[in-house]
Amino acid sequence: MTTTVYVPRDAAALSVGAESVARAIAAEAARRNVSIRLVRNGSRGLQWLEPLVEVTTPQGRVAYGPVGVGDVPSLFESGFLQGAPHALHLGLTEEIPYLKSQQRLTFARVGVIDPVDLDDYLAYDGYAGLRKALEMSPADIVQAVTDSGLRGRGGAAFPTGIKWKTVLDQPAKQKYIACNADEGDSGTFADRMLMEGDPFMLIEGMTIAGIAVGATRGFIYLRVEYPHAHRTLEEAIARAYERGYLGRDILGTGKSFDLEVRLGAGAYICGEETSMLESLEGRRGEVRVRPPLPAIKGLFGQPTVVNNVISLATVPIILHKGAEFYRDFGVGKSRGTIPLQVAGNIKRGGLYERAFGLTLRELLYDFGGGSASGRPIRAVQVGGPLGAYIPASQFDTPIDYEALASIGAMLGHGGVVAFDDTTDMARMARYAMEFCAIESCGKCTPCRIGSTRGVELLDRIMANVEREKNLQLLQELCDTMLHGSLCGLGGMTPYPVQSAIKHFPEDFMRTVQ
Amino acid sequence: MNTTPARPETLDAYTREQIDLALAQYQSQPGPLLQVLHAVQQRLRYIPDAAVPIIASALNLSRAEVHGVITFYHYFRRQPPGTHIVRICQAESCQAMRTDALTEHAKKRLGIGFHETTADGRFTLEPVYCLGNCACSPAIMIDDELHGRVTPEKFDALIEEKTRA
Numbered sequence: 069m070t071t072t073v074y075v076p077r078d079a080a081a082l083s084v085g086a087e088s089v090a091r092a093i094a095a096e097a098a099r100r101n102v103s104i105r106l107v108r109n110g111s112r113g114l115q116w117l118e119p120l121v122e123v124t125t126p127q128g129r130v131a132y133g134p135v136g137v138g139d140v141p142s143l144f145e146s147g148f149l150q151g152a153p154h155a156l157h158l159g160l161t162e163e164i165p166y167l168k169s170q171q172r173l174t175f176a177r178v179g180v181i182d183p184v185d186l187d188d189y190l191a192y193d194g195y196a197g198l199r200k201a202l203e204m205s206p207a208d209i210v211q212a213v214t215d216s217g218l219r220g221r222g223g224a225a226f227p228t229g230i231k232w233k234t235v236l237d238q239p240a241k242q243k244y245i246a247c248n249a250d251e252g253d254s255g256t257f258a259d260r261m262l263m264e265g266d267p268f269m270l271i272e273g274m275t276i277a278g279i280a281v282g283a284t285r286g287f288i289y290l291r292v293e294y295p296h297a298h299r300t301l302e303e304a305i306a307r308a309y310e311r312g313y314l315g316r317d318i319l320g321t322g323k324s325f326d327l328e329v330r331l332g333a334g335a336y337i338c339g340e341e342t343s344m345l346e347s348l349e350g351r352r353g354e355v356r357v358r359p360p361l362p363a364i365k366g367l368f369g370q371p372t373v374v375n376n377v378i379s380l381a382t383v384p385i386i387l388h389k390g391a392e393f394y395r396d397f398g399v400g401k402s403r404g405t406i407p408l409q410v411a412g413n414i415k416r417g418g419l420y421e422r423a424f425g426l427t428l429r430e431l432l433y434d435f436g437g438g439s440a441s442g443r444p445i446r447a448v449q450v451g452g453p454l455g456a457y458i459p460a461s462q463f464d465t466p467i468d469y470e471a472l473a474s475i476g477a478m479l480g481h482g483g484v485v486a487f488d489d490t491t492d493m494a495r496m497a498r499y500a501m502e503f504c505a506i507e508s509c510g511k512c513t514p515c516r517i518g519s520t521r522g523v524e525l526l527d528r529i530m531a532n533v534e535r536e537k538n539l540q541l542l543q544e545l546c547d548t549m550l551h552g553s554l555c556g557l558g559g560m561t562p563y564p565v566q567s568a569i570k571h572f573p574e575d576f577m578r579t580v581q
Numbered sequence: 582m583n584t585t586p587a588r589p590e591t592l593d594a595y596t597r598e599q600i601d602l603a604l605a606q607y608q609s610q611p612g613p614l615l616q617v618l619h620a621v622q623q624r625l626r627y628i629p630d631a632a633v634p635i636i637a638s639a640l641n642l643s644r645a646e647v648h649g650v651i652t653f654y655h656y657f658r659r660q661p662p663g664t665h666i667v668r669i670c671q672a673e674s675c676q677a678m679r680t681d682a683l684t685e686h687a688k689k690r691l692g693i694g695f696h697e698t699t700a701d702g703r704f705t706l707e708p709v710y711c712l713g714n715c716a717c718s719p720a721i722m723i724d725d726e727l728h729g730r731v732t733p734e735k736f737d738a739l740i741e742e743k744t745r746a
């Protein structure tokens with residue numbers, strides 16, 4: 069009998085040796101004359117266990133990890149193809165508490181299927197959402213997305229259905245769907261995992277978006293730092309074309325949708341939607357003044373839906389299972405599930421998808437297992453480089469848009485980066501300013517000049533040069549950036565800076581050696 | 582690796598041909614400049630200054646526009662890099678896992694700073710701001726290869742491997 073063995077092709081798994089492990093398993097199986105079917109799946113998101121190898125047994129998939137090349141002979145020796153015990157044996161994958169306690173909707177197939185096998189996708193409810201959508205009127209599709217309560221997962225949390233409605237209402241001949249796959253926030257990798265682990269879901273979501281608003285062309289703006297995702301997307305798009313899921317006359321319905329990937333070039337600001345549109349048009353990624361909104365005048369001057377990867381990839385479930393099904397997850401105005409990404413100094417980092425409402429403490433300690441260093445977690449930064457630092461005293465805050473906003477923080481794209489008690493928060497504040505200076509698009513002064521000035525002020529504060537005066541100047545500078553910047557880069561850099569000063573003032577008062 | 586044109590200011594036939602091929606590939610697309618630049622850099626490993634007027638006239642843009650785009654994006658390079666480009670993540674999650682120490686180690690091991698190339702032309706060192714491998718911090722990328730949980734020892738082993746290859 070042929071046993072199926074899964075070794076991820078996800079970039080994170082590859083980064084810790086999954087490719088050599090896959091080769092070693094194939095070689096050892098050949099040497100022993102046992103027949104296996106090797107599937108290269110996405111990652112389950114239990115990154116501390118990567119490379120995580122799974123085998124199919126009558127009871128379900130059994131996991132082993134983290135597997136090194138040196139473990140492969142002993143795995144065969146102890147009978148891992150039958151799911152037998154071994155030092156790396158983790159039991160049934162679905163029973164691993166970190167995974168079992170999740171509510172995976174958007175990531176239901178990630179790590180489970182072969183990401184570029186369209187038949188595998190179809191066997192797991194793939195394209196069920198598109199089939200529903202093809203029977204509905206555009207207005208009804210948009211209504212379903214609105215009713216689901218889905219808010220943009222890229223950062224700004226704007227209701228997706230309302231954005232689509234604006235584009236639907238434009239009479240233009242040519243409209244576009246632009247997927248924001250720039251994923252620049254440190255501590256985030258959900259987009260990457262989804263594109264590498266279930267790319268058809270994004271393609272399906274974009275196709276539904278196109279049909280809903282009347283757009284026949286889509287672009288995925290992918291950051292150049294993601295070569296693995298790029299290859300997987302290209303492969304999946306080619307297969308979708310071959311099988312009539314993209315292109316002219318989709319599934320014989322007369323509807324068309326063309327899709328292509330365009331690469332960014334290492335500029336964080338190009339994640340901001342208007343900068344992304346400039347970049348897609350082949351120009352410098354300078355932020356556009358709004359209005360007009362991209363929904364009215366977007367790519368090449370045409371009405372454009374700009375959505376994050378996760379927002380678009382969640383649409384097929386909403387169409388397939390219904391708006392209510394999705395809306396029934398979550399709390400308050402934060403409906404559905406959120407794929408959180410736990411990173412930094414954490415024992416069990418990875419992807420954790422669950423309905424809104426879990427507290428930071430539960431995420432960091434119950435599932436994350438505390439810090440990797442074993443020291444107390446002093447702070448977390450939530451929502452990327454523009455997100456506030458949250459001290460341990462606020463770890464009981466529930467993870468939802470409103471609760472985080474109420475403590476001056478934001479969820480952003482769902483990244484949670486943990487720092488232990490050896491972290492110098494003044495240095496983190498300086499880094500935030502430095503990052504803003506490096507990445508500023510240069511269009512407005514508070515951001516372009518202010519950030520450089522902020523770095524200088526922090527250097528003086530840390531060196532104890534006129535500390536009180538410079539702290540005062542820094543606060544004033546932050547206010548200017550907050551209120552005078554054209555976009556969120558300059559406008560939100562003060563969040564990490566001011567939260568660090570507020571919660572960790574002692575770090576700005578250190579005596580200098 | 583394959584091609585290091587003698588001088589950026591003079592274009593040999595090979596370089597010229599690569600630029601023309603890149604243009605031919607994307608010229609008819611809407612808003613093609615970024616794609617053309619990517620294609621040029623993919624073929625030549627950098628974008629020679631002398632390519633600017635050729636690209637500008639082919640795409641009906643001013644030289645200033647083309648130049649402005651090249652310099653806006655961190656990824657585009659105007660000088661040929663070493664055989665391998667080593668990018669070390671400097672962003673927050675990797676900082677929480679001591680990328681500062683790893684970076685120091687890397688600079689010492691290679692004997693160069695960021696944006697520099699080793700004397701033997703093998704390695705160019707670059708900072709990068711998140712590789713999407715934050716749960717396996719600290720992360721680095723060598724050419725298109727991603728590495729996670731990188732210790733100084735692992736870094737040395739990777740450099741050894743590339744040096745031998």
Ligand SMILES: Cc1cc2nc3c(=O)[nH]c(=O)nc-3n(C[C@H](O)[C@H](O)[C@H](O)COP(=O)(O)O)c2cc1C
Binds near residue numbers: 252337338341
């Ligand atoms: C500086 C800055 C960087 C951003 N980076 C990203 C990004 O990398 N990915 C993303 O989806 N949204 C990013 N956004 C948010 C986008 O501007 C936009 O709100 C989003 O793409 C809309 O999609 P959504 O409604 O599905 O979230 C960024 C915003 C700012 C101000």
Ligand code: SF4
Binds near residue numbers: 508512554555558
């Ligand atoms: S805030 Fe910064 S990044 Fe945003 S538009 Fe102004 S200069 Fe550009």
Ligand code: FES
Binds near residue numbers: 254256671675
């Ligand atoms: S912060 Fe280094 S990989 Fe994301």
